[in-house]
Amino acid sequence: MKLDNLLALQDEDTRLRNLQRELVTLLPERRKAAKERLRIAQDAVDAATQENLAAQREYERFQHDYTRQRDNMNRAERNAGRIMSLKGQEAAAAEYAAAETAANAASDAANRAAENRTPTERRLDDARAFYAEEEIAIAAILSALDERKVQVEGEIASLQEHRNELAATVDPTQLHYYDRVRKGCWPAAVQFNRNDSVCTGCNLVQPASVKQAVLAADKSANAPLIYCPSCGRILY
Numbered sequence: 001m002k003l004d005n006l007l008a009l010q011d012e013d014t015r016l017r018n019l020q021r022e023l024v025t026l027l028p029e030r031r032k033a034a035k036e037r038l039r040i041a042q043d044a045v046d047a048a049t050q051e052n053l054a055a056q057r058e059y060e061r062f063q064h065d066y067t068r069q070r071d072n073m074n075r076a077e078r079n080a081g082r083i084m085s086l087k088g089q090e091a092a093a094a095e096y097a098a099a100e101t102a103a104n105a106a107s108d109a110a111n112r113a114a115e116n117r118t119p120t121e122r123r124l125d126d127a128r129a130f131y132a133e134e135e136i137a138i139a140a141i142l143s144a145l146d147e148r149k150v151q152v153e154g155e156i157a158s159l160q161e162h163r164n165e166l167a168a169t170v171d172p173t174q175l176h177y178y179d180r181v182r183k184g185c186w187p188a189a190v191q192f193n194r195n196d197s198v199c200t201g202c203n204l205v206q207p208a209s210v211k212q213a214v215l216a217a218d219k220s221a222n223a224p225l226i227y228c229p230s231c232g233r234i235l236y
């Protein structure tokens with residue numbers, strides 16, 4: 001049985017399938033992964049922005065509190081100036097002292113909040129710098145993927161042409177059967193393991209009649225195609 005042309009065609013189809021897989025599956029997957037990387041960097045910038053804003057707000061809140069307590073102190077001082085009775089003076093002094101304590105506490109809290117704000121600003125700067133790096137790296141990846149896509153499309157077009165030339169050299173009966181099988185089973189033509197009587201496509205042991213047919217076909221160039229009874233593949 002002579003299958004040389006058919007097997008050459010199958011080799012070409014293998015190359016075509018690999019390129020088509022790259023075009024349809026691998027390249028889009030890589031593109032998606034690259035974009036995901038950029039999204040992660042963007043998320044980190046967003047989180048750092050939120051964190052920094054929260055620290056900023058906290059600082060402003062304590063600053064505002066401090067201003068309010070200073071106002072209370074001033075008011076207590078003004079009151080003390082107007083009050084003549086000793087009892088009233090004592091009350092104003094107590095009011096002043098309480099406002100002073102609160103103002104000091106607010107001032108300390110504002111200072112601590114200001115210290116907390118520094119690391120959040122640094123983290124935001126870091127996240128932005130990382131994003132800028134990622135943006136450049138990912139732009140390079142995407143452009144390389146674009147180039148590869150054009151290359152693969154070109155290779156597929158030329159392989160397709162060569163494939164058609166090869167197909168024209170294959171015996172029409174073989175080609176017809178091969179085209180039918182390859183839609184469901186790949187590869188469509190597989191070796192028959194003559195020692196173990198196994199189809200290497202489906203790995204199932206075949207009856208003695210199949211082995212006899214294969215051995216007979218080995219000796220005759222005009223033998224008909226032999227199919228695996230289990231999976232339908234062409235055996236050689």
Ligand SMILES: [Zn+2]
Pocket residue numbers: 199200201202203204228229230231232233
């Ligand atoms: Zn099989």
